Amino acid sequence: MDKVLFQEYSEEQRLQMLNDNCNKRLEDHGYEKPLSKDQVKQLKDKITSCVRELRKVEAEKKEVTKGYNDQIGKLKSTIETASEEEEKRTTFTCETCFEFLFREERKIGVYNKDGVLIEERPATLKELRDSEDMFKQVPPTRKTGTNN
Numbered sequence: 543m544d545k546v547l548f549q550e551y552s553e554e555q556r557l558q559m560l561n562d563n564c565n566k567r568l569e570d571h572g573y574e575k576p577l578s579k580d581q582v583k584q585l586k587d588k589i590t591s592c593v594r595e596l597r598k599v600e601a602e603k604k605e606v607t608k609g610y611n612d613q614i615g616k617l618k619s620t621i622e623t624a625s626e627e628e629e630k631r632t633t634f635t636c637e638t639c640f641e642f643l644f645r646e647e648r649k650i651g652v653y654n655k656d657g658v659l660i661e662e663r664p665a666t667l668k669e670l671r672d673s674e675d676m677f678k679q680v681p682p683t684r685k686t687g688t689n690n
Contacts, residue, residue, distance in 0.1 A: 543644050547657040556657050564640035565673070568652065571639035573660045574632035585628040592621045643673050 548556040561567065577585070596617045603610045627633050642651045643665055650669065652661035 543647055543649055543651045543659065543662060545659045547642075547653055547659075549657060553656070557655050560640045560653060560655065560657055563642070564653070565643045566641040568639040568641055570636045571652065572634060572636045573639070573652075573654070574630070575635040575654070575660070577627065577631050577633055581633075582628060582631060585624045588624050589621055589628065592617050592624070596621070643669060645670065645673060 548559040551559055596614065599610055599614055599617065603614070638655060639660065640653045640655075642653065643649075644651060645665075648665050648670065650663050650665045651659050654660050
């Protein structure tokens with residue numbers, strides 16, 4: 543099973559090829575999509591900025607504690623979320639994906655709109671059987687002599 547499909551095409555053509563050739567189109571399929579280098583840098587900058595702000599706020603809290611608790615909680619939450627995403631280098635995404643059956647390998651591959659393999663799993667017997675039925679031809683009708 544290829545890790546990427548239809549990379550030789552433009553984004554619009556690739557999306558059309560994925561749509562035309564998939565076994566099933568999956569609407570709003572959730573998966574972990576790798577972050578770009580720019581997104582990782584933005585998260586690191588965000589973490590640095592939030593850490594600086596957190597230190598400043600905590601120092602002020604010693605003087606005047608009332609009113610800062612909400613702000614500190616939000617900053618810590620932002621740091622935690624950004625740190626998790628930066629560490630995993632992925633973010634959860636929901637978008638249209640395309641499922642392909644690879645009969646020879648008895649596997650199912652799920653590809654995103656960029657043609658990148660995001661999930662792979664063994665095909666179920668039902669999926670293998672259903673795909674066989676798609677390719678079977680309808681037998682010709684027999685003439686019984688009663689309906690010429």
